[in-house]
Amino acid sequence: MSLFKRIKNERMAQKGRASPFHPPQRTLMGPGPSDVSPRVLEALGRPTIGHLDPEFIHLMDDIKALLQFAFQTRNELTLPISAPGSAGMEACVVNLVSPGDTAIVARNGVFGGRLIEMVQRCGGTAIAVDDDWGQPVDPNKIADALKAHPEASVVAFVHAETSTGARSDAATLCALAQEHDCLTIVDTVTSLGGIEVEVDGWGADAVYSGTQKCLSCVPGLSPVTFSERAVDRIRSRTTPVISWFLDLNLIMGYWGSGAQRAYHHTAPVNAMYALHEALQMLKEEGLAAAWSRHARHHAALAAGLESLGLQFLVDHEWRLPQLNSVLFPAGIDEAAVRRRLLAEFDLEIGAGLGPFAGKLWRIGLMGSSCNQRNVLRCVSALESVMAGSGNGSAIAAANATYVD
Numbered sequence: 546m547s548l549f550k551r552i553k554n555e556r557m558a559q560k561g562r563a564s565p566f567h568p569p570q571r572t573l574m575g576p577g578p579s580d581v582s583p584r585v586l587e588a589l590g591r592p593t594i595g596h597l598d599p600e601f602i603h604l605m606d607d608i609k610a611l612l613q614f615a616f617q618t619r620n621e622l623t624l625p626i627s628a629p630g631s632a633g634m635e636a637c638v639v640n641l642v643s644p645g646d647t648a649i650v651a652r653n654g655v656f657g658g659r660l661i662e663m664v665q666r667c668g669g670t671a672i673a674v675d676d677d678w679g680q681p682v683d684p685n686k687i688a689d690a691l692k693a694h695p696e697a698s699v700v701a702f703v704h705a706e707t708s709t710g711a712r713s714d715a716a717t718l719c720a721l722a723q724e725h726d727c728l729t730i731v732d733t734v735t736s737l738g739g740i741e742v743e744v745d746g747w748g749a750d751a752v753y754s755g756t757q758k759c760l761s762c763v764p765g766l767s768p769v770t771f772s773e774r775a776v777d778r779i780r781s782r783t784t785p786v787i788s789w790f791l792d793l794n795l796i797m798g799y800w801g802s803g804a805q806r807a808y809h810h811t812a813p814v815n816a817m818y819a820l821h822e823a824l825q826m827l828k829e830e831g832l833a834a835a836w837s838r839h840a841r842h843h844a845a846l847a848a849g850l851e852s853l854g855l856q857f858l859v860d861h862e863w864r865l866p867q868l869n870s871v872l873f874p875a876g877i878d879e880a881a882v883r884r885r886l887l888a889e890f891d892l893e894i895g896a897g898l899g900p901f902a903g904k905l906w907r908i909g910l911m912g913s914s915c916n917q918r919n920v921l922r923c924v925s926a927l928e929s930v931m932a933g934s935g936n937g938s939a940i941a942a943a944n945a946t947y948v949d
């Protein structure tokens with residue numbers, strides 16, 4: 546076929562489907578992504594520059610410093626992996642687990658299960674320590690597993706289980722691992738920016754997060770940070786990391802301090818602008834202020850939801866303010882409710898996972914989504930969809946918590 550004819554054919558094929566995609570304006574109150582602020586979206590649209598441009602190298606340094614602030618760490622090896630949270634999880638596992646290693650992995654929801662699968666794919670042995678979904682990880686069970694498996698070299702757990710809304714005691718779990726000379730892998734995908742994360746304070750070794758939960762940045766990046774002990778272990782490996790892309794020995798050449806910034810892969814340049822802006826916003830607000838904002842709006846949402854007869858899955862002490870798992874009364878067509886929230890209110894909430902599929906909703910209050918307007922919108926929308934028109938009592942219950 547001649548080139549001319551080829552172009553003509555292409556033009557014909559494109560006719561009728563050349564319209565741009567305009568997404569609807571949703572309010573995102575599910576398990577992520579959360580609402581991305583206009584400031585972050587504006588940053589995303591700035592001119593693309595080269596990923597080895599000196600100006601971009603400055604930006605990388607700034608992002609590293611901002612991530613150290615967000616994670617509360619001095620770890621040199623702190624950077625965003627160029628892929629979503631699951632890639633950060635995998636970066637921690639593939640670098641710290643060598644074939645034949647034993648890792649103790651807490652499983653109290655979906656993401657602990659994913660960690661186990663990754664350990665096994667690295668040729669490691671995963672010792673699963675199970676807790677009921679909705680419960681925190683039980684430190685006593687981890688202590689028992691550490692005693693029963695002196696050969697273990699890693700302890701992995703999820704700080705904020707997004708599948709259930711339960712927080713676990715990261716400081717205690719990291720201290721236990723240290724007593725047994727194990728390195729820790731800690732999932733802070735949903736916690737970072739929403740509740741206290743203290744990487745150095747905990748003594749955690751390999752910590753990963755995501756951009757689309759409480760950082761309210763666009764999805765697709767995974768901040769990670771590694772302690773010196775973790776870096777030593779990675780440097781002294783005798784077998785190559787099974788993933789080329791996630792091998793930190795190679796990535797350190799691009800992100801490491803004083804490194805030559807050798808080409809490794811093309812960084813997602815514009816997404817980095819967005820992350821920089823989102824982290825800057827967190828710094829302007831302050832970590833403690835961000836955590837207390839999540840707590841305040843969670844209290845209002847909880848009052849509204851409970852007045853609608855919805856019950857929290859997780860006990861008060863372990864509840865994540867940014868992920869509210871609520872069980873609904875029998876007889877509710879839960880999928881229909883979510884469909885109506887989306888269609889009539891442009892409001893997204895999350896469904897239950899695993900054993901809780903069809904039994905609960907997961908209502909997120911993450912980052913930019915965590916504000917009074919969203920709380921009231923969610924409570925009133927649920928009230929009107931669940932109870933016909935509603936009488937406004939749920940709104941009143943939520944609003945009452947804001948008065949003091």
Ligand SMILES: *Cc1c(COP(=O)(O)O)cnc(C)c1O
Nearest residue numbers: 629630631656705707734735755
């Ligand atoms: C969302 C999430 C992940 C995975 O992140 P993706 O960006 O979806 O890959 C991992 N762990 C937890 C706790 C999460 O909430």
